[in-house]
Amino acid sequence: MLDRRALIAGAVSIVGAQALPRFALAAMPANGAYRYQVLRNGKPFGAYALTFATAGDATTVTTDVAMQAKVAGLTVFNYRHHCEEIWKAGRFQEMHSTSQRDGDKDFCAAVRSTNGGINITNKNGPLLAPPSANPYTHWNGGVLQGPLFNPETGFMLRLTAQSMGHEPFVMGNGARASGLHWAVRGENDIDEWYDDAGMWMGLRAVFPDKSIVEYRRL
Template sequence: MIDRRLLLAGGLAALPGLTLAATPPSRRLAFHVLRNGARIGEHLMSFAGDPASPTVTTDVRMAVKLGPVPVFRYRHHAVERWTGGRFASLETTTDSNGKAERVSARRTDTGVVIETAKGRITGPAGARPFTHWNPEVFTGPLFNPQEGKLLKVTTRKVGATQWSVRGEAEIDDWYDEVGVWTALKGKLKDGSTLEYRRA
C-alpha cells in the first residue's frame, strides 16, 4: 500500500527504471466504455517502438445521452513516452463537455515537471501518469493525465491480477498473467459506475 505521505514526499524518486507491462501482441488495446451497463464510448491505445521504450497513443471518445439527446461529450487524446523503462513525457488534450484542457509533463533530473493552463508544478522524480495500461506504475506516485495534478490516493494489489486505487479516485484495474491491461471498473463523481470491457 502506498501511504499518502510517501506519495507527496516522493520517496521513490531514486528508483531505477520499471519493468514495463507486456506490449499486446496486436500492438493495440481497445475497450468498450460503459456507464451503469450502457455503452457510451470507446478507449483505444496503440503501442509503437521498443517494448522498453514505447510511445503509447490513447484516444477516448464518450457521449452520454438522455434519450436521443447528448447531454455529455468527452474526447481525450494522449501521447505518452517511456525511455529505458522510465516515464519520459506525456502530452494530452481533452474536451470535457466543452471544457478544453491541455497537459504537458516531462521527467527531469529534479522531478516531473507538469504544465497546464493553471501553471507549472514539479512532482517527484518517480511520478507517473495514471494511464492504466502499465500495472507497475502503482508502486509510485501518480498524477492525473487530464488535469495534471498529483493524486492523493492509496494503491493496493489484490490477488495476482488486480490493482485497487482509493482516495481521490475509486478505480480497480485488471491485467492478464503477463501484465496486459484487460478491464477497469470505477465510480464516477455522480455515483454512477464506469466499466471498461475489452473490445
C-alpha cells in the same frame, strides 16, 4: 455530474505484498493496438483505444478516449481525450495530452528533467513533480507503487492501491477471465485488472453520482 477525472488520474501508494517493481512496465508490446468498450451502468458509453509503437529502445503509447451520453436524443455529455507518452528503456520520459468535455478543455505536458523531477505544464501554469512520478494511464500496472500524476490535468492526487490477488473479470466479449486485481481507493473507487502477461484487462469505477463505469478489453 460525471467525473471523468476519476478514470484518468491518481497518486498511489501501495499496500499489500504483491507490489510490482518500481518503474517496471507491466507490459509493453513493441507494436500493437488494444481496444476497450466503455459501459455505464451496463450500457454502451464510449470507446477506449491504446496503441504501442517502438523505435529502438523508445516506445510511444497513445491513448484515445471518447464518451458520449444522450437524453431524449440530445447530447448531454461529450468527452474526448488524447494522450501520447514516450517511454525509454522502461522509464517514463515525456507526455502530452489534450482533453475536452463539452466546453471545458484541459491540456497537460510533462517532461522528465535532466536535473531531477518532472516538469509539468497545465492550464494553470508550471509545476514540478517528484522524479519518481509517472502518469496514471491505466495500462501500466507497474507504476502503481510510486507517485502518479493526472495525465489530463497534470495535478497529483492521493489514492491508495492494494493487490487483491487473482479474481475474475468480464472481458468485452462476455467471457470471464482471471486477472490480478488492484483496488484503488481514496477520492474515487477504481478497480483495475491485469492478465498474467501484465497487460491491462480493464477497470470498474464508481462515479460520484453512484453510476458504475467499466472498461472491458475487446
